[in-house]
Amino acid sequence: MKILIVHNRYIQPGGEDAVFxxxxxxxxxxxxxxxxFIEDNFKLKKINSLKIxxxxxxxxxxxTEIQKLIKKEKPNVVHFHNTFLRISPSAYYACKDAGxxxxxxxxxxxxxxxxxxxxxxxxxxxxxxxxxxxWPGVLHGCWRNSRAGTALVAxxxxxxxxxxxxxxxxxxxxxxTEFARKKFIEGxxxxxxxxxxxxxxxxxxxxxxxxxxxxxxxxxxxxxEKGLFTLxxxxxxxxxxxxxxxxDGSLRESLENFVNCANLNGKVEFLGRCSRKEVIxxxxxxxxxxxxxxxxxxxxxxxxxxxxxxLPVVASxxxxxxxxxxxxxxxxxFNTGDPEDLATKVEWAWTHPQEIAEMGCEAxxxxxxxxxxxxxxxxxxxxxxxAIERCRTF
Numbered sequence: 001m002k003i004l005i006v007h008n009r010y011i012q013p014g015g016e017d018a019v020f021x022x023x024x025x026x027x028x029x030x031x032x033x034x035x036x037f038i039e040d041n042f043k044l045k046k047i048n049s050l051k052i053x054x055x056x057x058x059x060x061x062x063x064t065e066i067q068k069l070i071k072k073e074k075p076n077v078v079h080f081h082n083t084f085l086r087i088s089p090s091a092y093y094a095c096k097d098a099g100x101x102x103x104x105x106x107x108x109x110x111x112x113x114x115x116x117x118x119x120x121x122x123x124x125x126x127x128x129x130x131x132x133x134x135w136p137g138v139l140h141g142c143w144r145n146s147r148a149g150t151a152l153v154a155x156x157x158x159x160x161x162x163x164x165x166x167x168x169x170x171x172x173x174x175x176x177t178e179f180a181r182k183k184f185i186e187g188x189x190x191x192x193x194x195x196x197x198x199x200x201x202x203x204x205x206x207x208x209x210x211x212x213x214x215x216x217x218x219x220x221x222x223x224x225e226k227g228l229f230t231l232x233x234x235x236x237x238x239x240x241x242x243x244x245x246x247x248d249g250s251l252r253e254s255l256e257n258f259v260n261c262a263n264l265n266g267k268v269e270f271l272g273r274c275s276r277k278e279v280i281x282x283x284x285x286x287x288x289x290x291x292x293x294x295x296x297x298x299x300x301x302x303x304x305x306x307x308x309x310x311l312p313v314v315a316s317x318x319x320x321x322x323x324x325x326x327x328x329x330x331x332x333x334f335n336t337g338d339p340e341d342l343a344t345k346v347e348w349a350w351t352h353p354q355e356i357a358e359m360g361c362e363a364x365x366x367x368x369x370x371x372x373x374x375x376x377x378x379x380x381x382x383x384x385x386x387a388i389e390r391c392r393t394f
Contacts (some may be wrong), residue, residue: 002078003032003075003078004036004037004069004070004075004076004078004079004287005023005034005037005078005098006034006037006066006080006083008081008082009040010041011321013180016107016108017301019105019107020081020082022199022200022202022383026200026376026377027380030377037087039087044086046087055114056088056153057155058088058111059087059088059090061133062083064093067098070094070095070100071098075100076388077384078102079103079104080104080105080221081105088156089165092165092169093169095344101172101390102171102298103170103174104170108298110183111184112186113126113129113134113159114134114138114143115142118183119295120140121358123158123294123332124296129186130315132161134154134300135154135160136332138151143285143393161172164197167190168191171391174196174197175194175196175197176197176298176320178323179296179300180319181193183296194206194262197380198377199300199301200371200373201304201305201307201308201367204372206284208284208309208310210357210359211283212283213285214242214287215244215286215287216287217282217288217290217311218244218245218247218290219282219289220247220291220293220300221249221281222245222250223249223251225293225294226292226293227316231342233291234292236265238346238350240267242268242348243267243268245268246272246273247273253271260317267302267318283309283311288312288313288349289311289313289331290333290346291314291315292315293316293318293321294337295319296318296319299321299324303324303325307330307364307371307387310361311363312356313330313332313363314334314335314345315332315334317336326391327360330366332345332349356365359384
């Protein structure tokens with residue numbers, strides 16, 4: 001099969017970029033002819049604001065370049081990962097005009113929330129979900145704390161809603177969890193066009209050794225929605241349990257100050273940004289992963305990697321986490337944003353190594369059943385076949 005994969009990189013690399021790369025590698029490994037079209041938001045620094053605004057809504061350049069690629073490569077399907085900001089939804093029209101089916105992975109909630117996270121001022125927010133004009137997001141400046149910037153995103157959403165881009169130019173949307181699928185349906189995307197395919201972990205990192213882990217591990221971006229202050233408040237309540245924090249972000253200095261003021265230096269260690277190899281090594285020696293996120297998430301790769309390592313997860317009872325982690329089997333749930341409940345679950349997990357080891361075995365089984373490259377490839381091929389069939393029908 002010939003596949004064109006389209007992706008717009010963000011200025012700061014993240015999970016979407018990793019998934020894009022992993023799927024390209026998976027398809028090429030299985031002997032498909034894959035061509036790619038990439039734009040990079042880093043280039044925005046050299047472009048004036050008016051041009052950025054226009055191209056966010058409709059990029060003539062992307063439309064032209066995709067048309068050329070389709071003519072040259074003659075793909076059977078075009079798979080989009082991200083079109084924001086540089087590519088824009090105009091690229092779908094190149095595919096529609098050429099009669100090539102479109103698949104779009106929904107890595108975040110931007111099509112129903114200008115801020116993309118369904119999160120505002122430290123808590124879940126759904127004020128824009130289902131609204132024809134997402135004015136609450138503009139009012140609160142949900143994208144980059146900017147009303148002007150959010151107004152641009154909202155304009156892009158509204159224009160393409162009016163043009164019926166979201167409902168008529170995409171053949172299949174890929175949601176990463178059933179929870180996310182339901183949210184997108186609430187937001188107005190057609191239910192019959194949304195399928196569920198999780199992310200996957202490749203290569204298989206292998207199971208952690210049988211030795212009881214020496215610490216609890218957090219891996220993720222150090223930003224407000226990740227629940228780091230809830231985590232550190234919980235660590236004030238637990239007794240002599242080491243915590244290693246992997247990652248970097250806007251809250252790092254504030255978090256380090258909190259640790260100093262709370263006299264947690266002996267229990268909490270910041271490791272900064274680590275390579276994937278280093279993260280896997282840390283997972284292999286941890287007792288369990290803690291994931292206190294306070295937004296819905298879409299599909300946290302960290303959880304899938306932990307499962308692949310046979311590492312159970314203590315996570316917020318919220319959104320994707322509550323769906324992916326089965327309480328009492330592959331990990332534990334705690335009440336979102338509640339440091340006391342998190343501390344209780346952490347203490348129990350730390351003092352019940354046998355039960356936690358059994359949960360780790362179940363987590364590994366969950367990975368083998370759902371999150372391997374082989375299983376993901378089967379689902380992806382079925383999605384492509386379905387998209388091609390729908391394109392022929394309509």
